[in-house]
Amino acid sequence: MLLFTNARIEAISAAGTFLSKEGNLQTSAVGDFKPGELGCRPRGGSGVTKERIGVVYLTDGRRDDLTYASAVALGLNHSRGIDIHIVQAGFSADPPPTVLELLQAKGHRLATHTLLTVDRGLPGRGHITPTAYAKSDAIALVSNEHDVVCYLDNDTLAVQPLDLEVAAPKAQPLAAAPDLSISTGSDNPTFFANCDKHGLQRRYFNSGLLIINASRWRASGIPERYEAAVRAHAEFCPYWDGSCTDLDQCAFNIAAGGSWETLPVEFNVQKSAFQTPYWDRALIRHYTGSKKFLPARAHRADGKERSVLRRIAHECQDLGLEIPAGYLGLAYWANRLRRKAERARISRLIGQFLVV
Incomplete structure (x- = not known):
């Protein structure tokens, strides 16, 4: 569940001009931007953005050194132009000018959005803040604007040339890489027995990189099941057969069930x-x-x-x-x-x- 503020959209135009306007993201209009100039095109309008992958970062502003360094590393290594969306949970801040300049020079576009998340009443754990629950909200914010959406945690770093388009799901709503600590039994030796006990598949992905076919995702029911799973998981985690320190990841796995494709581990090591x-x-x-x-x-x-x-x-x-x-x-x-x-x-x- 989410609310959008009157979000400030900021982007690089094709001519390299930094734009800033006011618009309401709940409507089909976002100010007087032309679709071709935006990192996210107006809903209901025509534009070239749907043909570009939309990359989504979610931030509460505490570690935006990581957020923008991650975005720049991806921009330096990605083989084609992408639209990068920085979703700011509960605040609004301009991106660093040199980040904008570099991404534009590489053929990418960047937009910032302000998101007011509905308080789910659930705590964070350790270094992970409750903002993590809003990954589904951040994805929903741009899922109408792109055919393919890639959610990335801000502690990811692209270190080699890559193309996210080749990793897009072919038949399922979601593609993701295995969680190497959980799926192997390294952190949870009873993982496989618990999956069998609770009727879960012995497959488990890491939610730090989610590549989504937007139309299949919206039709899949995963976002709705995720909301229910988050609340149930706060009381009991079937993967651990008890309490669990994870926030969103187990809930995403429960919500997706078997409706995801396994990516090579190289996409999220x-x-x-x-x-x-x-x-x-x-x-x-x-x-x-x-x-x-x-x-x-x-x-x-x-x-x-x-x-x-x-x-x-x-x-x-x-x-x-x-x-x-x-x-x-x-x-x-x-x-x-x-x-x-x-x-x-x-x-x-x-x-x-x-x-x-």
């Missing part, structure tokens, strides 16, 4: 696979847990990651990023050696999971 061959091959790295890719730390950032972050720091100086010097890469390799046993364990579990 979570931090549980840190420093494994899967991490090395990742198109998008996902810094699950409390320690993110910013602030950058020498023992966590390999050469590939430092290269992406250095370019962001150079091109978008108003983000104020500080990147460890190259010679400090020795700290990464020392950390890799220290974690040899853990790397071998999770690599074995992931390998066993992928051959099933």
Whole structure:
């Protein structure tokens, strides 16, 4: 459930002009913009935006260094123009000017939206705030504007060239990558037994990257089932057969059931696979847990990651990023050696999971 404010839409036009207007996102009009100039076209109007993938980030403003660095990394690595939507939960703020300039230069467009979420009365957990429950709201905000919508958590970092269009679901409403901690039994050894006990499929995706066929998604009933699942999950998690520290992810899996396609893990390699061959091959790295890719730390950032972050720091100086010097890469390799046993364990579990 959601409410839209009179949202300020901000975008780069084809000519590179930064635009700012007022409009009501609940109607078919958004001010006097021309559809071809917008990162999100007016509902009911014609425009080119539906042919472009819409990428959605949801933020409460607490870690917008991550939000905009993630958006820029994606813009630098994506093979074709995309429309990036920054959905700001309960606040309104301008994006950094250098971020806008860089994304426009790469053929992308950016829009910011203000979203007032209905208080679900549910708490956050640890570093995850209750804003996470509003992922479905953020998706709904732009799902009429694009044929394909990609939701991304702001702790994701694209580190290699990629094309999200090839990952769009072919027949289902949703495509996602497996959660490497849960699906392998690494974090939850009773996962498979609990799935059998509660009549759930032994498939479980990570909700940090969701690629959605918008029309199938709206018709699937998943958004409605998600709302019911969120409330039920707050009392009991069938995957853990009891309490659970997750907020939205289990509910999305319950709501989707079997109606999702499995993406190659390279599209969303979570931090549980840190420093494994899967991490090395990742198109998008996902810094699950409390320690993110910013602030950058020498023992966590390999050469590939430092290269992406250095370019962001150079091109978008108003983000104020500080990147460890190259010679400090020795700290990464020392950390890799220290974690040899853990790397071998999770690599074995992931390998066993992928051959099933």
